[in-house]
Amino acid sequence: MSDKSVVLSGIQPSGALTLGNYVGAIKNWVAMQETHDCLYALADMHAITVRQDPAALRERCYEFLCLYLAFGLDPDRATLFVQSHVAGHAQLAWLLNCHASMGELTRMTQFKDKAGQDTDNINAGLFDYPVLMAADILLYQTEAVPVGHDQKQHLELARNLAERVNTRAGEEVFTVPEPFIPEVGARVMRLGEPTAKMSKSDDVSANSIYLLDEPTAITKKIKRAVTDSDGEIRYDEAEKPGVSNLLAIYAAVADCTIAELERDYAGLGYGRLKTDLADAVVAFLEPLQRRYAEFYEDRSQLAGILARGAESAAARAEPTIAHAFRATGFVPPV
Structure with a gap:
């Protein structure tokens, strides 16, 4: 067994991955595989709480x-797998359902938000998916979970x-x-609405820079990004959210600091900033997109990576399932 802390994270294979997904998650995943025992899931079971086209969902799993892989996640150093390939996720979710209260789930703010967005599809899975998320985490005896502000409530439930199962058992x-x-x-943040986080499922494609966008699309989106009227290039999220967002993106793709950008672009105006930023994003994504295309052409390699990842994840999940079922009264299988 590794003496590294176990870390689990995942992204739903819905929509299209954005530069925000890279900065907020994937960049850190690549770094963490050097220092932690990492499991990274394609969370397809979570994705179907929203209606999905089956063929498109399968294709996005390969795309993601x-x-x-193009960003540098290494299947020899991290476990890469599809959530639905490991039966333990659903098995443990049912057990945990019987320890979760309706009151806890009713208080989940993301359910309220998502139910309000699609009133024709308020399904039981949408209500219950925080328990599945808890199962994802607990299944591998995960010690650390990378979380953003919008997931803190779900980690607290996990x-x-x-603690509840441990106490009762x-x-x-x-x-x-x-x-x-x-x-x-x-x-x-969104290019057209810089007070909201960039989303891979945004209905307005101009708000997001997608990792597979063509150079012309990237340039067009950045040049149309919301700024303000005073012309001063400085980082101030409260007073200048649009300009601050452009500086944050620039710093992420050019591997520099926001302070350096403020100094370099003092007095140059937003047009120059946007032009240079577009060039920097295109240059950053070009080698990524080239590597992506190479991986995408080799489906047998991708299938092998997912099969190996599922086998590894299932083997790691099995002792937890056996222990949890025994501790809660189930007769062990013969």
């Missing part, structure tokens, strides 16, 4: 995997459920996970 069935807050720069 190729992008992960912690509560772990009178033994330590689950590791109680801790939040892991990576050192990252500013969040990447």
Whole structure:
């Protein structure tokens, strides 16, 4: 067994991955595979709480995997797998459902937000997916979970459920996970609405820079990005959210600091900033997109990576399932 702390994270294969997903998650995943025992899931079971086209969902799993590999995630150093390939996620979710209260789930703010966005599809899975998320985490005795502000409530539920089962069983069935807050720069916000986070499922494509965008599309989006009227290039999220967002993106792709950019662009105006930023983003994404295309052409390699990842994840999940089921009264299989 590795003496590294176990870290689990995942992204739903819905929409299209954005530069915000890179800055907020994937960049940190690549770094963490050197220092932690990492499991990274394609969370397809979570994705179907919203109606999905089956063929498109399958294709996005391959697309996301190729992008992960292109950025430097290494299947020899991290476990890369599809959530639905490991039966333990659903098995443990049912057990945890019987320890979660309706009141806890009703208080989940993301359910309220998502139910309000699609009133024709308020399904039980949408209500219950925080329990599945808790199962994802506890299944691997995860010690640390990278979380953003919008996921803190779900991690707290996972912690509560772990402690509750441990107390009722009178033994330590689950590791109680801790939040892991990576050192990252500013969040990447929407280009047309810089007070909201860039989203891979945004209905307005101009708000996001997608990792597979063509250079002309990237340039067009950045040049149309919202700024303000005073012309001063400085970082101030409260007073200048649009300009601050452009500086944050620039710093992320050019591997420099926001302070350096403020100094270099003092008095030059927004037009120059946007032009140079567009060039920097295109230059950053070009080698990524080239590597993506190479991985995408080799489906047998991708299938092999996912099969190996699922086998590894399932083997790691099995002892937790056996322990949890025994501790809660199930007859062990013969």
